[in-house]
Amino acid sequence: MxxxxxxxxxxxxxxxxxxxxxxxxxxxxxxxxxxxxxxxxxxxxxxxxxxxxxxxxxxxxxxxxxxxxxxxxxxxxxxxxxxxxxxxxxxxxxxxxxxxxxxxxxxxxxxxxxxxxxxxxxxxxxxxxxxxTASDVQQTIPVDLFGRSFGWEIESFDKATPVSASVVNEERIAVVQEVGETAWWPYDKPLPEHIRVYPDVQQAMKTEFDAALVVTDRLLLPEEETALLRNGVLYRPKTLVLGIGCNRGTPADEIERVIVDTLAELKLSVKSVRNIATIDLKKDEQGILDVCSKYKWNLETYTPEQLNAIPLRNPSKTVFKYTGAYGVSEPAARLSSMADDWLLEKKKSGNVTISIARVPKKLHREAKV
Structure with missing residues (x-):
């Protein structure tokens, strides 16, 4: 085509x-x-x-x-x-x-x-x-398109049809948004009264609702899934930035395994990863490039001078000796995400070092056109 x-x-x-x-x-x-x-x-x-x-x-x-x-x-x-x-x-x-x-x-x-x-x-x-289409005619939330302009992914389409019916029939809708872009209401009118927005799962679960739209990068607990997804749809916004450092020649499968295992340990969804960030010395690191290609992640790189502008709690003289930066994964994650702190400051596993930062809501990039 x-x-x-x-x-x-x-x-x-x-x-x-x-x-x-x-x-x-x-x-x-x-x-x-x-x-x-x-x-x-x-x-x-x-x-x-x-x-x-x-x-x-x-x-x-x-x-x-x-x-x-x-x-x-x-x-x-x-x-x-x-x-x-x-x-x-x-x-x-x-x-x-x-x-x-x-x-x-x-x-x-x-x-x-x-x-x-x-x-x-x-x-x-x-x-x-x-x-x-009912949601277009009524100017309300299109469940199957919710957040798509920002790159959000739907975890599963299983409940999209009944949840859409609940929205257009003006039943009680809980929009549970823990992370992600907040400018998702496109109409020049107030949000309808039957749609309520909650900042986290716990607050939503204290209320009564007929259907839920859940926006989070967390892996939900079993009780949360039961309460929210019995008639709900789960969305994964692109909120996580992975800072990666590795030895030269580290294979893609080792880098991928560290990423997947670390996200699982922190109960975070791999579908919410926005990009990988590292030092510019690694812009041609094949293992990193292969992982980015597999998951369709962008790779952002920074000079040692840019990385050294981020204060580190544990700067490394050894890393500085070989790269000119006092850290790679930690400052790269912070620079790319523009976060004030890390979800995971640093973890070394074999040939790979990983840091994770979450993009603040107020700093999310504009929707893709």
Missing amino acids: SKPFAVVAITKHGVEMARRLAEQLAGTDLFYMSKFVRGDETEKGFQLFEGSVKLILPDLFKRYNGIILFISLGAVVRMIAPILEDKKKDPAVVVIDDRGEHAISVLSGHLGGANELTREVANILGARPVIT
Whole structure:
């Protein structure tokens, strides 16, 4: 897939609008029936096809993040029904009527981004966006997208549907936020009265609620899981920074084992790790690079001078002798996270030294666009 969107048209008027849309919507490949050939398709990169559009849809589903169809809604529903897999895999599907009056979000409105794409397409064509997702219509929390713009991960989708129902039906909702970005309410109106925010699990468990959205980097205790996740969804924000030091040539599996074991000892989730931080001498350390690649973590590095600007309780002359810094893992974790202290100041295990710091709520980076 070289571009994220495919636009498909099968009628004269549809081709007119599709060509205009393809010119204005970035990242678009255009497909239409060969009988509407204009002669400039090769020059513009437009693609022609023969026969039923149904024949090319399975391939488009695999290749594109979003598919925009200038075809009747009923026909689209019949054509895509046999190739649907899962809401976490299916692309966004948007349907435009033959007069360009309505842009309809049909499939993967939230996770696939169809609702957002529908608004963008409607704006370009001057159409009316038709979005039926209850949380969008009611302007409330979209459970399956909650915090996604900040990089939060959902631990499990098992209860996403019943919790979403509780939210849109205005039942008592507990948002339990121990860590993570707090600017998640996007609407220009107060938070509804049926949604209450609690700073920690203990306070929430003293109240009565029908569903819970739990935002934490901790591994919940069994009793906490029972109370909060019987009808709740657990979110993992990117709040943990790992400062890592190691001997040259330390293999990735040893570094990974120290990380996983240390997080487990501290009852912290590996899904909440934001990045690894270290000294710039280690920017090409293959073991660290391999671990970052496996977990899709960024690697941030600092000069000895930057590391030495962080006061250490236990500076090391030995480390200074070899690196020019009085510590590596401890100051790197603090610098990257901008935290005032460590969750774990330092632990040495074999060839690896690890420190952990938590990103303060007020200093979280802005949401990804």
